[in-house]
């Protein structure tokens with residue numbers, strides 16, 4: 001909320017919305033724009049004190065577009081990557097490799113390291129393998145793996161590609177309000193019956 005006569009202005013560079021101001025207020029600022037916002041006074045015993053509350057106003061400068069990317073499903077300080085890498089045991093390496101190559105391509109994942117002689121390969125979005133498949137026992141089924149999508153169109157593309165690749169539809173693209181208001185996901189079973197999902201948390 002803008003205020004033309006604040007009692008006290010403090011210049012801070014906001015790298016993360018939510019600490020010094022509600023995200024919705026910071027989101028109104030474009031990259032490099034500056035403006036005054038109210039600090040989040042929830043739980044603050046001084047919040048009802050008008051003078052003190054005004055002192056909590058902060059002048060902020062949107063740091064850069066990285067704040068917007070907070071919604072894109074990429075790891076960041078508030079939502080760090082949980083695993084370094086994960087792996088599934090599959091019954092047919094060749095079949096699963098083709099399935100995942102086609103299904104994950106719209107999300108920017110590809111095979112970045114392969115051990116064909118051991119019937120295994122790792123997928124990644126850069127040069128680091130973060131999702132592995134290996135043909136070995138005990139064969140797995142029913143595991144749920146969700147891949148981050150940069151936007152809703154990528155979720156749509158994932159679902160279409162995964163079905164064309166032979167995946168079994170387990171829920172078309174759409175909002176799943178039971179998980180979160182902007183949770184946009186799609187689900188497909190891989191050749192072994194694992195529940196593979198793409199999800200976007202973008203606001204629209």
Ligand SMILES: N[C@@H](CCC(=O)N[C@@H](CS)C(=O)NCC(=O)O)C(=O)O
Nearest residue numbers: 144146170171172176179187195197
């Ligand atoms: N067919 C459902 C699939 C939902 C789903 O699999 N959700 C995940 C969590 S994001 C899950 O493991 N749900 C529990 C379950 O299906 O038992 C849909 O389209 O919404």
